[in-house]
Amino acid sequence: MPAEDRSLSPYTGWTREHWERAADGLVRAAWRWATPGGALLDLPGRPSRSGVRSDGLEAWARTFLAAAFRTAGAGGADPRGLLGRYADGLAAGTRGPGRADQESWPLILDHHVQGQPMVESASVALGLRLTRPWLWDRLDDGVRDRAEEWLRGALRHTPAPNNWYLFPFTVAGFLESVGRGDRETERAVERGLGLLESWYRGDGWYADGDGRAFDHYNGWALHLYPLLHAHLAGDRTLLDRYGPRLREHLEGFALLFGGDGAPVHFGRSMTYRFAAGAAVGLGAVTGHTPLTPGASRRLLSGCLRHFLDRGAAGAEDGLLSLGWYGPHEATLQSYSGPGSPYWASKAFVALLAPAGDALWTAPEEPAPAEGPDRVLALPAPGLLVQTTGADGLARLHNHGSDHVRPHEGDAPGTHDPLYGRLAYSTRTGPTATGNTADNHLSVERGGTLSVRSRIHPLGAGGGDGWGWAASWHRPVFPAGPPMVPGLRVTSVTVVRGRYELRVHRVTGLPPAARVRLTGWAVPPGPAEGEPLTSQLLGLHGWSGPEPQEVRAPQGTAFTRWAVLPRLSAAPGEDTAVLVALASLTGSPSPRPPAGVAVVTAADRGAAEVRWTQDGAVTRVAFDPLAVSHGGAE
Structure with a gap:
């Protein structure tokens, strides 16, 4: 060079x-x-399913x-004689x-x-x-x-x-x-x-x-x-x-x-x-x-x-x-x-x-x-883009893109971790199928965790410095009966700065079911000069505010081995509204998310959250879906 x-x-x-x-x-x-x-050009390596020729x-x-x-582009110049x-x-x-x-x-x-x-x-x-x-x-x-x-x-x-x-x-x-x-x-x-x-x-x-x-x-x-x-x-x-x-x-x-x-x-x-x-x-x-x-x-x-x-x-x-x-x-x-x-x-x-x-x-x-923090809602594909200039991180919150073909139903085999997770970024990749899924809300039934296959977008929008996107999916189970009649998860992501407010309503929960939510998968120890911190805080409905750290030994595309935070809940009812605050940041020594946002009201039909730094209020209603922030729809 x-x-x-x-x-x-x-x-x-x-x-x-x-x-x-x-x-x-x-x-x-x-x-x-x-x-x-x-x-x-017979390059070395494992062949594809199409064969070596x-x-x-x-x-x-x-x-x-x-x-x-x-x-x-060089007007025909070919100094290496490639053509x-x-x-x-x-x-x-x-x-x-x-x-x-x-x-x-x-x-x-x-x-x-x-x-x-x-x-x-x-x-x-x-x-x-x-x-x-x-x-x-x-x-x-x-x-x-x-x-x-x-x-x-x-x-x-x-x-x-x-x-x-x-x-x-x-x-x-x-x-x-x-x-x-x-x-x-x-x-x-x-x-x-x-x-x-x-x-x-x-x-x-x-x-x-x-x-x-x-x-x-x-x-x-x-x-x-x-x-x-x-x-x-x-x-x-x-x-x-x-x-x-x-x-x-x-x-x-x-x-x-x-x-x-x-x-x-x-x-x-x-x-x-x-x-x-x-x-x-x-x-x-x-x-x-x-x-x-x-x-x-x-x-x-x-x-x-x-x-x-x-x-x-x-x-x-x-x-x-x-x-x-x-x-x-x-x-x-x-x-x-x-x-x-x-x-x-x-x-x-x-x-x-x-x-x-x-x-x-x-x-x-x-x-x-690399500029000012940005939030951009894309309603047509059901995507929400979030960037933070302090660490140059870009995140994509997925509430509309899946890899399920039109003729396929909600079956476990249609789940694809490259599409099925709630969020993706420029510094992290999804965990492998056999590991704990990152950025995922799952229902646990009989020891089997559900997956997210077909995603049904419900909308996206926002205003100055904030944005939201929402979707619903029908949890399906890789083992045992693939579905529970009436079981449905509605998910809403609201972003401000580096924070992601994740609001979920789960309806049709079977008896003794548990719900789990994971955050971003990152290296177990930040690389020198490249800090990367995944945070997750339970705000409402979870067994406690602090997450458990779980492992992904197969790592991601970015790291050979990864860890991620996980919250758990045992609602004990057929409907639950669960609220959490997540963050992925490359800033050194980031402040904990505790105290950034507080749930002021929540029931089966809505949740309201106050952001303590400026007193702004985010409200998520489910029937019908409506998201507002600081009074702006």
């Missing part, structure tokens, strides 16, 4: 040259594992995307697709029949589109025809019922851009954009399919593919439709990066790491962003450097590992293989802004999470 430039980039020290070097290094490290013809294509296609962004390797690999891989030889790419089939190559077809197509003058236009006709035929497999097979429909859309966009469009490509574009429209929920957020999955796929897929297509095609109609949505998305999403550069750890596929910055980069490239160029680069470089400084690319081989900082099994999904982390390449969309662009020439400015 070149020397840091702290005058231009006072927060990260990184410049555009650092980005180019990072892209080159990641691609070159992966190419050490190329097959002789260069069609597959699909994994080899995945690594090839995703690193090609990094090389394409890097080369296109020549990819041209040779394209020729070798498409010579006999589906053959069991050393080079041939797997066929693109339906998503449920080893369908992973459809995902990679989008990276291949987008890479070819970005590098057309220096790669595609220099191929002989036979290779171009074979490549088109392989890519058309994405147009002729069934994607998964979510963002996958943007993969044939991207393939079709490329084919049309090189004069190979027809009715088949038109249908793929129409189908993709039509579904995207039906998934738009507002506040700049798309659902990832027909359900209520709101996560990082918004940035690195649902915004990226259609808006980048519109930008490359110069399609003013699409730019005017999708550009303002990205701008609105970034109003909230930009708050979900901590002062240390980390994105909030929430949702699946977090092994894609700095791909979380793709939406920020796309906004800067297209001009559809509320952020200044200096703030955009602060977020982008902070996120990229956050992971590279912490060993995401191995010191010995330079490969991105399957995990978060290093390998981390609990972060992964079964579809992840050794090449999967290279979807991180999408962050390099920022390199499409040329060297003279303000994204690279303006001085860095603070990230939004």
Whole structure:
């Protein structure tokens, strides 16, 4: 890496040259594992469920995307000769697709029949589109025809019922851009954009399919593919439709990066790491962003450097590992293989802004999470964002995003800890399934703790310096009868500063049931120079105000071993209202939460809390739900 430039980039020290070097290094490290013809990159590691040949294509296609962004952004400059390797690999891989030889790419089939190559077809197509003058236009006709035929497999097979429909859309966009469009490509574009429209929920957020999955796929897929297509095609109609949505998305999403550069750890596929910055980069490239160029680069470089400084690319081989900082099994999904982390390449969309662009020439400015404390309610996805400038922490309170597909009911098997917890942050990750769940309210029945699967949002809002979000769920049990008729939990989170007021009403409790609430999972002892404290205080309905400390030996993505606070209650009635105050802070020696807030009234239908520092009153009513603070609805 070149020397840091702290005058231009006072927060990260990184410049555009650092980005180019990072892209080159990641691609070159992966190419050490190329097959002789260069069609597959067989990276070491446990294979995905799709098999090693699909994994080899995945690594090839995703690193090609990094090389394409890097080369296109430099006006075709390719000092490492990377495009020549990819041209040779394209020729070798498409010579006999589906053959069991050393080079041939797997066929693109339906998503449920080893369908992973459809995902990679989008990276291949987008890479070819970005590098057309220096790669595609220099191929002989036979290779171009074979490549088109392989890519058309994405147009002729069934994607998964979510963002996958943007993969044939991207393939079709490329084919049309090189004069190979027809009715088949038109249908793929129409189908993709039509579904995207039906998934738009507002506040700049798309659902990832027909359900209520709101996560990082918004940035690195649902915004990226259609808006980048519109930008490359110069399609003013699409730019005017999708550009303002990205701008609105970034109003909230930009708050979900901590002062240390980390994105909030929430949702699946977090092994894609700095791909979380793709939406920020796309906004800067297209001009559809509320952020200044200096703030955009602060977020982008902070996120990229956050992971590279912490060993995401191995010191010995330079490969991105399957995990978060290093390998981390609990972060992964079964579809992840050794090449999967290279979807991180999408962050390099920022390199499409040329060297003279303000994204690279303006001085860095603070990230939004480094400014004044912020609270932002996002009613459409049911999310509540909370940041504190003193420690640069960002937190996401989840009252609307789950990973339950529309045809699935409330079953234990639909629970996903990457979505089912009450809160997520930029310094903590969810505990593993076999450990005590963090940030979770559970009902204990016969020794079995309930889980939160399908989340039903009830609203979100707030005012100056405070905000709230609410939801309800039906507790389900992994062992024994999965449900208790009539059992229901309504949860409300109200935030001010670093504090989270958590109000829960549990109805339909069976006899002898207990209720447990946990807080944030943190390392058992704060790392030197990086304090992190999780606090939880019972205010009403709990067995006592002070929590018990419990252990999570499998740790989180951030720590090998974790502890978390837990409150317990034995209501003895079929309805209980429970109130607690939680806090996650990186400030050294934080004051205890005792005395910050006091419950002044509570019954089955409502709870009222007075904040002692200023006398403000928060009131939560349940029938119907209403949240007020200091008299403001």
